[in-house]
Structures are given as C-alpha cells and as structure tokens.
Amino acid sequence: MFDDAPLDQAIEGIVNGIYFNQGHVCCAGSRLLVQESVLEPVVDKLKRRLARIRVGDPLDKNTDLGAINSREQLDRVSELVAAGVGEGAELYQPPCELPERRYWFAPTVFTGVAQSHRVAREEIFGPVLAVLSFRTPDEAVEKANNTPYGLSAGIWTDKGSRILWMAQKMRAGVVWANTFNRFDPASPFGGYKESGFGREGGLHGLAPYLDTSA
Amino acid sequence: MTRLPVQKTYKLYVNGAFPRSESGRSYEAQDANVAWASRKDLRDAVRASREAATGWSGRTAYNRGQILYRVAEVMEGRAAQFRELGISREEVDEAIDTWVWYAGWADKLSQVLGAANPVAGPYFNFTVPEATGVVGVIAPEEPPLLGLAQRLAPVLVGGNVAVTIAPEAAPLAAVTLAEVIDTSDVPAGVVNVLTGRKTELGPWLASHMDVNAIDLAGAPAGARPELERLAAENLKRVATSGEGRSLKHASEFLELKTVWHPIGV
Numbered sequence: 001m002f003d004d005a006p007l008d009q010a011i012e013g014i015v016n017g018i019y020f021n022q023g024h025v026c027c028a029g030s031r032l033l034v035q036e037s038v039l040e041p042v043v044d045k046l047k048r049r050l051a052r053i054r055v056g057d058p059l060d061k062n063t064d065l066g067a068i069n070s071r072e073q074l075d076r077v078s079e080l081v082a083a084g085v086g087e088g089a090e091l092y093q094p095p096c097e098l099p100e101r102r103y104w105f106a107p108t109v110f111t112g113v114a115q116s117h118r119v120a121r122e123e124i125f126g127p128v129l130a131v132l133s134f135r136t137p138d139e140a141v142e143k144a145n146n147t148p149y150g151l152s153a154g155i156w157t158d159k160g161s162r163i164l165w166m167a168q169k170m171r172a173g174v175v176w177a178n179t180f181n182r183f184d185p186a187s188p189f190g191g192y193k194e195s196g197f198g199r200e201g202g203l204h205g206l207a208p209y210l211d212t213s214a
Numbered sequence: 215m216t217r218l219p220v221q222k223t224y225k226l227y228v229n230g231a232f233p234r235s236e237s238g239r240s241y242e243a244q245d246a247n248v249a250w251a252s253r254k255d256l257r258d259a260v261r262a263s264r265e266a267a268t269g270w271s272g273r274t275a276y277n278r279g280q281i282l283y284r285v286a287e288v289m290e291g292r293a294a295q296f297r298e299l300g301i302s303r304e305e306v307d308e309a310i311d312t313w314v315w316y317a318g319w320a321d322k323l324s325q326v327l328g329a330a331n332p333v334a335g336p337y338f339n340f341t342v343p344e345a346t347g348v349v350g351v352i353a354p355e356e357p358p359l360l361g362l363a364q365r366l367a368p369v370l371v372g373g374n375v376a377v378t379i380a381p382e383a384a385p386l387a388a389v390t391l392a393e394v395i396d397t398s399d400v401p402a403g404v405v406n407v408l409t410g411r412k413t414e415l416g417p418w419l420a421s422h423m424d425v426n427a428i429d430l431a432g433a434p435a436g437a438r439p440e441l442e443r444l445a446a447e448n449l450k451r452v453a454t455s456g457e458g459r460s461l462k463h464a465s466e467f468l469e470l471k472t473v474w475h476p477i478g479v
Contacts, residue, residue, distance in 0.1 A: 148448070167473045177475040184333035188341050188472045193426070194449045202331050204341060204470050212462070 002137075003038040005156035009178070011045050014129070017154060017180040019053060019065055019107055023127040024073075026195075027152035029180055031113075031120055033140050036133045043111055043131060051094035053107045065127055067102050074103040077126030084110050084119035089130070115146055123149070137162065141169040150192030154180045173199070224248040224385065226255060226409060227392035229262035230402020235410070243409075244299070244386050251410035253418045256377065259406035260422055263348045263375040266403030271345040271373035279320030282371060285398040286313035292394055299386045301359045309363040315459050316367035323372055327465055336477045343468035345373030346451055347426035350419040352379045352412060352441075354432040359387040364457065365429050366405065368464035374427070377419065378407045381432065385409040413437065420444035427451035427467050 001010055017029030034042045058066030068074040085091050089110040098104040105126055113120050113130040120130045134140040144153060153172040155163055163177045173191040176182060183189065183201075190199035199205050223240070225232040226249045234240070236258075239250035270278070289296075289310045296306045324342050331339040349369045354361035358381040369376045380388035392407040408415060412434050420428055421444040428450050433441055445452055455463035 163475065167471075170471075173469065173471060175471060175473045177473060179337070179474055179476050182333075182335070182337060182474050184331070184335065184337075184339070187331045187333050187339050187474070188329075188470055190470070192346075192469050192471075197449065197451070199470050199472075202341065202472075203329050 001032065001034045001038070001042065002140075002155075002157035002159070002162065003035045004158045005038075005178075006158065007038065007042060007045060010156040011042070011049055013154070013156065013176075013178075013180040014046065015049055015053070018129045019127050020181060022066055022068055022105070024069055024125050025181070027174065027181065028125070029152075029154055030124060030128065030130060031144075032129055032131045033134050033143055034131060035140070036135050039131075039133045043109075046109060046129075046131075047092055047094070050092070050107050050109060051096075053094070053096070055096050055098060055104065055106065057099075065107055067099075068105050068126065069103070071103055073125065074105060077105050077124060077128065080119055080122060080124050080126070081105075081108060081128060084113070084117060084128075084130070087114075087117045087119075089113045089117055089119060115143060121147070137166065141166065145169070145171045148194045151195035152176065152191075222246065224389040224409065226251055226259075227389065227396065227405070227407040228255065228259045229266075229406065230396060232392075232396075239410075241410070243382070244384055246386060248385050248389070248409045251408040251415060253415075255408060255410075256415055256418050257422070259377045259408060260348060260419075260424055262403040263377050263406055264424055266401055267345070267347050267375045269401060270370075270375055270404045271347075273373070275321040275324065275373075278371065278373065279317045281399045282313055282317035282320060282367060285367075285395060285400065286310045286317065288394045288398045289313065289391075292390070295390055296359060296387055299390060300384075301357075301387055305357050305360045309360045312360070312363045312459055313367050316371045316464065319461065319464060320371050323461075323464065323468070326461065327468065327470075331472070333474075338475050338477055339472065341470050341472045343372065343465065344471050346467050346469050347374060348424060349374045349376050349467050350379075350422070350425045350428040350450075351376050352416055352419070352428075352430055352432040353381050353388060355381045355383055358384040359391065361432065362388050362391060364459060365431055368459070369429070369467050370400075370404065371464050372468045374467045375404045376406065377425070378405065379412055379415050379419065379432070380407055380409045382410070382412050416441055417444055420450070421447060423448050425450060427453065429453040429466075 093106040108128045152174040153170040188199035188202040188204040235249045237252035327343040420441040453466040
C-alpha cells in the first residue's frame with residue numbers, strides 16, 4: 001500500500017482481504033506492507049474500522065466475522081498469535097464480546113512485525129493481519145516476495161505505471177490492483193512457487209483437459 | 215620442429231566460467247578427461263543461476279530472441295568442431311535449427327499463451343506467462359547434442375535460467391555447446407553445464423529448494439520416480455513433454471500471472 005493510495009477505499013479492501021471468512025482463505029491478504037509515510041494514519045484507520053466489525057452468529061446476515069471452523073484451528077491461530085506477541089510484535093484487538101460457546105477469535109492486527117516473525121512467515125488461516133512497513137518500491141517488492149508461497153498479491157496505489165511495475169515484479173499467480181479477493185470463472189486462479197500447480201478458471205484452467213497438437 | 219599437441223580437459227560451465235570440479239575429480243569419456251562435478255559444484259551452479267534469473271527474465275522478449283538466434287549463428291560457425299566430436303551433420307543442423315525455432319517464439323509466447331479475460335464485472339483482467347525461475351535439466355544421453363538443444367532452448371526462451379547435467383557417456387558436445395553459449399551474449403549464470411554422474415547429481419538437483427522446475431528427460435532408467443518424489447518437496451514443476459520442439463514444452467516452464475484492476479471513471 002503506497003502513500004498515494006485512496007486510503008479509505010484501501011482499508012475496506014484490506015479488511016475484506018483478511019477478515020473475510022475469518023481468514024480461512026488460501027489467498028487471504030495476511031501480510032500488509034504499508035509505505036512508512038502513511039503507516040500511522042493507515043494503522044489508525046484500520047484499528048477504527050476493526051472496532052466496527054461485528055463478530056457473531058455466522059448465519060446472521062449482519063455478521064462480519066463468524067466462528068473459527070474447529071477447536072484445532074482455534075488452537076493453531078491462538079498459538080501463532082501468542083508467538084507473535086512473544087516475538088515482540090504489537091498486538092491490537094478491538095474491544096468486542098465473543099460468544100461463550102464454541103470457537104471464536106477476535107479480529108487481530110499486529111504492528112511492528114519483522115519479516116522473521118512467525119506471523120509473517122506462516123499461513124495462519126485466521127482473522128490475523130500482520131502489518132509491516134517499507135520506504136521504497138524495491139523494498140516493498142523484496143519483502144512481498146520473501147516467502148516460499150505465491151498465490152496472490154495486492155497493490156494499492158493511484159499511479160498507473162507503478163501498478164504495472166509492481167504487478168510485473170510480484171511472484172504471485174493472482175495480482176489484485178486497487179481491489180482484492182475478486183474471482184471469476186473466466187479468470188485463471190492459482191499460485192507460483194509452493195502455492196500449487198496449474199490454474200483453475202478461464203482458458204488456462206481448461207487447457208490441461210485438452211490435448212492440443214501445437 | 216614438431217609441435218606438442220594441446221590437450222583439452224573438458225570442464226564445467228558455471229557462472230560464465232569453465233572451472234574444474236572443486237572436488238578435483240574427473241572421469242574418462244570419449245577418450246578425454248572430463249570434470250566430474252560434485253554436490254558443491256551443483257549448488258554453486260544453482261546459486262549462480264538464481265543470481266542471473268532476474269536479469270534474464272527482465273530482458274525484453276525481443277532481446278532474448280536475438281540472443282537465442284545468436285547461439286544458432288555461433289553454432290553454425292563451429293559446426294566442424296561438433297563434427298569432430300562424432301556428431302552427424304544432420305544432428306548439428308537440427309540442433310542449430312532448434313535454436314532458431316525457439317528464438318522466433320521469444321516475443322510471441324505471451325500473445326499465444328496469455329489472454330485478456332472477460333470477467334463478469336467492471337474489471338480489466340489479463341493473464342501473462344512469466345518465467346518460473348531456475349530450471350534443472352537432465353539432458354538425454356542420445357542424441358548428445360540435439361537432445362540437449364531441445365531441452366535447453368525451450369527453458370531459456372521464456373526467461374528461465376538452467377542448471378544442466380550433460381549426457382554422461384558422451385558429454386563433449388555439451389561442453390562445446392557451453393563454449394558456444396559463452397560467446398553468444400548469453401549472460402553469465404543463465405546456462406550452467408555440469409558433467410559427471412547422473413545418479414549422483416540428479417537427486418541433489420531434484421531436491422534443491424531453490425530450483426523451481428525440473429526436466430527429467432535424461433534421467434537414468436528407473437530413477438525417475440525417486441527424482442519426482444524429491445522434486446515434490448518444494449512443488450517443482452516437472453516437465454513431461456516428449457522429444458522434438460514444441461510450444462507446449464516451452465510453456466511447461468512458465469507461470470501464469472493474472473492481474474485485475476477495476477474499470478471506472
């Protein structure tokens with residue numbers, strides 16, 4: 001997220017990116033890289049927005065954040081969040097009442113995250129966002145690509161040439177620019193590196209089912 | 215006065231240089247002494263190729279095409295040298311034509327393999343093929359020159375870099391091809407050629423965590439399942455195409471990237 005990005009719009013995209021389906025999403029936007037010059041206002045806005053997330057019954061259409069899918073997964077999320085605190089990242093959870101029965105986890109943001117932290121390296125599959133900062137586009141690219149995975153990436157900036165430059169550099173199968181978590185049967189979906197083989201959707205999803213002669 | 219013959223030791227090709235194996239080992243093949251690469255040589259080659267990867271994939275496709283064509287040009291001038299190694303004229307010609315064929319594809323791959331996708335919403339959405347990165351190539355034993363050309367050119371054309379294990383029994387043409395590549399504007403590290411034992415080097419190549427894809431066309435008989443198992447550890451792409459030249463083979467080393475952007479005023 002660059003300093004010229006439309007901040008409010010980007011915040012909505014970021015919140016959707018990580019808290020949609022409680023973060024149980026293979027392409028969840030779990031690491032947020034913010035340009036240092038707007039880090040403070042972005043984190044402030046993010047925290048304010050988090051306080052408006054409604055946690056509760058997944059069948060209630062007003063609910064934003066439902067239950068964690070199992071005891072096992074709740075344990076895993078809790079364990080990784082504890083590791084984040086232990087490794088020195090700063091935890092923020094908005095005041096919110098969690099139901100007493102079953103498995104719940106409050107929307108969580110970590111700031112002051114280093115690349116070496118487990119919350120920035122491992123797939124949490126929970127409503128947990130790790131915020132890192134960068135100064136230059138090169139630094140953003142390097143940090144973004146510093147992972148064995150490569151399913152999806154997001155770019156928030158108003159500058160067209162920078163979108164295309166960043167999109168070219170990201171080692172990810174899907175790149176969302178000024179949007180996030182968009183899917184379509186006509187659009188190929190799948191990852192680079194250790195995020196899997198092949199693509200689903202679009203012409204490229206059909207190709208493996210065909211035996212073309214050329 | 216009789217002149218002493220200049221004996222040639224066939225060496226490795228790593229990072230644009232021709233070193234002996236760090237192990238000091240060599241083996242005899244085709245009546246010559248050939249370097250016998252070690253695990254460390256292989257790791258050095260992977261590191262060199264990784265460093266060369268960004269520069270090579272960042273070149274314009276047009277420029278990559280020019281350079282692959284240059285390989286064909288230089289090979290043509292050195293045809294006699296390959297003939298002296300026992301390669302038939304037909305094989306040399308076919309190998310040269312293979313480089314020309316792939317050179318032509320360089321700036322056409324993304325048009326043929328990419329797409330603008332008609333998504334049901336106000337988004338511009340396109341898909342482009344990109345290099346997967348470092349590719350390990352175990353070259354077929356036969357034919358020693360053409361087999362290597364057919365496995366190497368499709369790796370390079372899309373912007374990948376290669377760590378190659380030469381044909382074990384007849385490695386001289388592979389080393390000579392490395393000399394051609396070295397003088398054809400192919401940047402150092404983009405192609406690395408190791409000579410030695412496939413049964414020794416193959417598993418290190420297949421299990422290396424900084425290799426993105428592997429072509430097992432020349433893997434020793436029976437070794438393939440184990441090499442595929444090792445390759446799966448970091449989800450290496452494993453090439454499956456058969457002999458000959460094909461766009462499909464080149465595409466086995468390409469990742470597809472899909473980019474979305476909203477459309478609006």
